[in-house]
Amino acid sequence: MEQKKILIISYYWPPAGGPGVQRWLKFVKYLPEFGWEPTVFIPENPSYPIVDETLQKDVPVNLKMIKTKIWEPYQLAEKFGKDNKKFKAGQFDVGENQSWKAKLSIFVRGNFFIPDARVFWVKPSVEFLEKYLKANHYDALITTGPPHSLHLIGLGLKKKLPNLKWIADFRDPWTEISYYKHLKLTKFADKKHRNLEAEVFKNADITLATSYTDAENFRKKGANAFCITNGFDVELENGxxxxxxxxxxxxxxxxxxxxxxxxxxxxxxxxxxxxxxxxxxxxxxxxxxxxxxxxxxxxxxxxxxxxxxxxxxxxxxxxxxxxxxxxxxxxxxxxxxxxxxxxxxxxxxxxxxxxxxxxxxxxxxxxxxxxxxxxxxxxxxxxxxxxxxxxxxxxxxxxxxxxxxxxxxxxxxxxxxxxxxxxxxQFSRKNLTQKLVDLMNKQLF
Structure with a gap:
């Protein structure tokens, strides 16, 4: 049987370290076993808060990868101080521990870069991928965030290509994430965040959450949401x-x-x-x-x-x-x-x-x-x-x-x-990939 093709848009990918990269790295590993051929679209020059070169070996040797350049303002922001590097990973000093530089950086991050500082990759990615998808057939598109800017890429492509089957994968919530209230948002910025989130929920064919509670909260906001948790790999403990x-x-x-x-x-x-x-x-x-x-x-x-x-x-x-x-x-x-x-x-x-x-x-x-x-x-x-x-x-x-x-x-x-x-x-990566494939086959086709 001919394999279906899926395009995955991700910011975090090896050599990025940390848990954020693991989810789709492992899905990509097992998808071909269940009849899906993955292609990964990632930035060519990302700014990762953590690097782990050992994860490179987990990338399938035959995986098709597409890369385009991204501009993001973190290098400029880090001139305010080394603590600004925390923002890449969603970490914040709070209360009395905040310096004036940290307070300024948080305000700029929350109000000027909506939904986040990777937003400058959205427009060029939509333009590039619209042409690519018209020339190359894919059965489904995945966007995984944070950064939630990547969901705006999916939203833009869905509006231009209405027949595109789009899955928005939320590894963390958007406006419900714990540090959202610490972003020092103006009323205008808060409304814009929430409106964009609502648009994603409304237009995505499937919204994925990594927890049962998040899936329920997303459904209350109008999303066709399902929970597929993270997991562990079968090779985790050397046999x-x-x-x-x-x-x-x-x-x-x-x-x-x-x-x-x-x-x-x-x-x-x-x-x-x-x-x-x-x-x-x-x-x-x-x-x-x-x-x-x-x-x-x-x-x-x-x-x-x-x-x-x-x-x-x-x-x-x-x-x-x-x-x-x-x-x-x-x-x-x-x-x-x-x-x-x-x-x-x-x-x-x-x-x-x-x-x-x-x-x-x-x-x-x-x-x-x-x-x-x-x-x-x-x-x-x-x-x-x-x-x-x-x-x-x-x-x-x-x-x-x-x-x-x-x-x-x-x-x-x-x-x-x-x-x-x-x-x-039930939490092995292979079993979770089977669950993902069953969900896509049932909901999208």
Missing amino acids: RMEEWENKNSTTLPLYNSTTKFTLSYVGVLEQLRDPGNLWWTLYEIMCENKEFSNDFELKFVGKVDNKIQQSLFHIGINQNIKYLGYLPHEQALQEMQNSSVLLMTNFPQDSSKGIIPGKIFEYLATGKTILSFGPKDADVEKILSETKAGKHFGYDEKESLKNFIVETYQNWKSGNLNKNAENIE
Whole structure:
């Protein structure tokens, strides 16, 4: 049977690092197995906040790629100060921590670059791709954001080519994302953001969300929305997934290589997701239990906000901390495996219930215990409960958190810490690609 063809418009692509690049890199890997031939349209000269050259090997050797130049003002913005580099990754200092340069940059970013600073790629991309799509048949078009400017490329092409089947993939929400309220928007700019978002929802044939709550919120705004979460790849643990599948088991084989009771956070940790209550709880346990203090290690793999580092130093647990900085993806996976408990934090506001950090799926694949923070009744809590992979806490919980850490430490000490997660096969990248293909075949044809 002849394969269908799909054109994927993405800003993040190897050598870009971080979780944003993983989603479509993995879809592209498996789409041909399900009858779809992908082509990727990406910028030729992007400005990535994180680079990971090791991800280049995951790009299929026969993948067709189209590149055009992009102009974006980040190099100019960074002259205001190195902190402006945070804006590329959607990170912001808040409150008293903002310098006047940061405040000015945030105001300019939110009000002059709508929806974001990659908006200057929209018009030339629409002009180029309109001609390309008229000369080359594609069965479907994907735009994936953020940056949400890429959805405006899809919107422009849909208006020019009404028969084009367009899927708008939202890895994060647009106006509902946690930092939206920190953009210092004028009423005019806020209205423009919301109007553009509404147009995308109205015109896209399918809107994809990465969480159950986001999909429901998008539907309330008029989108034909469905949830396909992020996931983990079958090659994630050097054959462990293949071993698991061959045994037809519902749980993963576990390897415990930790000599310390190691609590690890993998990824970028900014102020808005600082689990300050956890640090004080750990300090309290260390003061009460000398053995715990000797065994315990807190490990950060990735960038940690300077304010959080200062707070940890003042609390007095710095001697138990390892800051490893950003590591290539494979090394980061190994650090997950060399941990006892994996830490994940979300924004505390109820509006963040729908955020499912991509790292949770790689965490799940390790079989390690997961300690999560965020609003109650969040989608993350639902996943952890369903898979029995860990525990989710609100930011203000104290006694139950302390009891969980102490109990987990005692289980580690006795060699009974890890309990295999259940029902995680639904989150493998291959199964998720099958779900995507089934959705497209049903909704578009």
